[in-house]
Amino acid sequence: MEVLVASAIGVLTAAGIYMILRLRTFPVVVGMSLLSYAVNVFLFASGRLVVNEPPILRDGVTSYTDPIPQALVLTAIVISFGMTAVAVMLALGAFIEAGDDRIDLDAQEDEQ
Amino acid sequence: MMEHWIIAPVVLPAILAPLIVLWMRYDLVTQRVASVIGMLALLTLAIALLVSASGNPPEVYRLGGWEPPYGIVLVLDRLSALMLLLNAILGLVVVLYAIGSGWDRRGWHFHSLMQFQMMGINGAFLTGDAFNLFVFFEVLLIASYGLMIHSGGKARLKSGVQYVVYNLAGSTLFLFALGTIYAVAGTLSMADLATKVAQMPAGDSALIRVGAVLLLLVFAVKAALVPLQFWLPATYSNAPGPVAALFAIMTKVGVYAIVRVYTLIFPITGTTDTLIHDILVPAACVTLVVGMVGVFGARDMGRAVTYAVIGSIGTMVLAFSQFTQGATSAGLYYMVHSTLAAAALFLIADLVRERRGRWGLALRDAPLMHNHGLLAALFFVAAIAMAGMPPLSGFLGKLMILDALRGHWWLWAAILITSLISIVGYARIGSQVFWRSYAVKDEETPELREDVTAPALAFTATGGLVAALVAVTVMAGPVSTWMQGTAAQLFAPAQYIDAVMGGAEARAQEAARIGAQDHGHAEVIDHMAPADRAAEGASQPQTGHDAPASH
Numbered sequence: 308m309e310v311l312v313a314s315a316i317g318v319l320t321a322a323g324i325y326m327i328l329r330l331r332t333f334p335v336v337v338g339m340s341l342l343s344y345a346v347n348v349f350l351f352a353s354g355r356l357v358v359n360e361p362p363i364l365r366d367g368v369t370s371y372t373d374p375i376p377q378a379l380v381l382t383a384i385v386i387s388f389g390m391t392a393v394a395v396m397l398a399l400g401a402f403i404e405a406g407d408d409r410i411d412l413d414a415q416e417d418e419q
Numbered sequence: 420m421m422e423h424w425i426i427a428p429v430v431l432p433a434i435l436a437p438l439i440v441l442w443m444r445y446d447l448v449t450q451r452v453a454s455v456i457g458m459l460a461l462l463t464l465a466i467a468l469l470v471s472a473s474g475n476p477p478e479v480y481r482l483g484g485w486e487p488p489y490g491i492v493l494v495l496d497r498l499s500a501l502m503l504l505l506n507a508i509l510g511l512v513v514v515l516y517a518i519g520s521g522w523d524r525r526g527w528h529f530h531s532l533m534q535f536q537m538m539g540i541n542g543a544f545l546t547g548d549a550f551n552l553f554v555f556f557e558v559l560l561i562a563s564y565g566l567m568i569h570s571g572g573k574a575r576l577k578s579g580v581q582y583v584v585y586n587l588a589g590s591t592l593f594l595f596a597l598g599t600i601y602a603v604a605g606t607l608s609m610a611d612l613a614t615k616v617a618q619m620p621a622g623d624s625a626l627i628r629v630g631a632v633l634l635l636l637v638f639a640v641k642a643a644l645v646p647l648q649f650w651l652p653a654t655y656s657n658a659p660g661p662v663a664a665l666f667a668i669m670t671k672v673g674v675y676a677i678v679r680v681y682t683l684i685f686p687i688t689g690t691t692d693t694l695i696h697d698i699l700v701p702a703a704c705v706t707l708v709v710g711m712v713g714v715f716g717a718r719d720m721g722r723a724v725t726y727a728v729i730g731s732i733g734t735m736v737l738a739f740s741q742f743t744q745g746a747t748s749a750g751l752y753y754m755v756h757s758t759l760a761a762a763a764l765f766l767i768a769d770l771v772r773e774r775r776g777r778w779g780l781a782l783r784d785a786p787l788m789h790n791h792g793l794l795a796a797l798f799f800v801a802a803i804a805m806a807g808m809p810p811l812s813g814f815l816g817k818l819m820i821l822d823a824l825r826g827h828w829w830l831w832a833a834i835l836i837t838s839l840i841s842i843v844g845y846a847r848i849g850s851q852v853f854w855r856s857y858a859v860k861d862e863e864t865p866e867l868r869e870d871v872t873a874p875a876l877a878f879t880a881t882g883g884l885v886a887a888l889v890a891v892t893v894m895a896g897p898v899s900t901w902m903q904g905t906a907a908q909l910f911a912p913a914q915y916i917d918a919v920m921g922g923a924e925a926r927a928q929e930a931a932r933i934g935a936q937d938h939g940h941a942e943v944i945d946h947m948a949p950a951d952r953a954a955e956g957a958s959q960p961q962t963g964h965d966a967p968a969s970h
Binding site: 400 | 550554557561568572573574576577578579580581584587588590594595597599601602607653
């Protein structure tokens, strides 16, 4: 399972970084989403991978899964969802204003 | 009683912002009044907190009464109080300028976004929890996305997309860093982390070093340290003028985080040794060179100011990277100065852009503009301050930094040579924009924009910043003494850790005493306040948090 999770994070991150380096806004937004999936799984793994155990700390319970990373992931999911929405709206706005979806600035625009 | 005021700089704008959106949506005048009142209240709060912090050890506010390390805490110490005050001053000036120049009319929701921005920045300065720092970073970023593209336009939207993507990537990196650190230390409360990292055996330090460097990368993105500065020039020069002035403090959030985390959690004397120092010194040097050469080479005034921001970041990080008390207090003084000076320059650039019509900020011959002499004088003062020439605060700040860097001759050379380059750069901008206009005879003075509300107010706001610079210069003695106290507090992290972690035992006893007096104690056991529950957990040999690290 460790191998599966680790390689999933690796593949997601690699794909995400590749997509972010594209020149159009759509692949970049998809790349951002992939990266945020990767980091969410990574956060889960930071509490160690435990299967079929309750995420509850209580006296007398010896085996459990760490609840904190789950709370962190929940927060991270909400935030990355909101951020992706903002990025999509901005990209759309830029596309409508500029007429193309290139993400780089050409020298002339940059100077204005 | 002071304790509850600590959260006020976060709560006040958090309440005001939705009120402005929902209740005053179509009435700009009410929005303006509410916004100015909010900023004045923040300023008053910041001054009160500063006074409180300068006399006391760090004060802690436990959200919801949860005991650290389980709950989130806000910590008010001298450094965070200083940053709150700086932010409040900038916020007030920017709102006044936006009202005076009519910028707040050119798009929707300027004032509510400003309040959200204040909330995020204040929260980032106050929080004592690393994950909460991430959350407040996101709050301030999402507000800044809205402010950055305020009033739209092609160039602004396109550079806005770049800014958003760059910072989203930075946020993802932040989460990776926090995950790594949590996996090793099993906690994200800064004070608890400081204790845990200090106790970590050297053999286990590989992963925590990775975490420390990942975090440094994140903060370097925010602070615009080379090689992660590429987002800054396009963003700041395309942002509306008052927003760019406010962004002068956004880079300082990154610098603040560097100072906080690497004096408290990963001190130079601790597990990570000189790792951070070794990375920061060359990075800061290159940042300094890139920034100052950028000032010299820029083809437009707005661009030049953005590079001046990068250069000043280089200078102050160079001071902070020494991780000595003297250099840190010099760096803090320089940080206050350069934030005010950069904001003043952004506002002056915006005033010039508004008055130069189709010439904009380009360094080309343009006719005389309205308020030509006044603008020239303001630019002259602000540029002298920013470049670090006597008699203003930039000179004093650089002098203190040089004094603290005694013995590092090549750092001296870097600072002095780049200062010279930037002075030439400012002289070039000043003579092109202000002096050569007198030779242009065949063009009319460009018309003033029609939607300017009250130019006098815009000038007053800008003048206020310049006056603040003069005040920092005149009061240099007391201010730098105060900064030394702040640096001393930063380099005695035990105070901070004690304030957060200590006292839990005492509070647990107090809770037990109250519980014993309570008649129906046995029945209410299931409805214990979170603080009691956490305190109870803390007094037992806790397994939950240490367990992940020992798996």
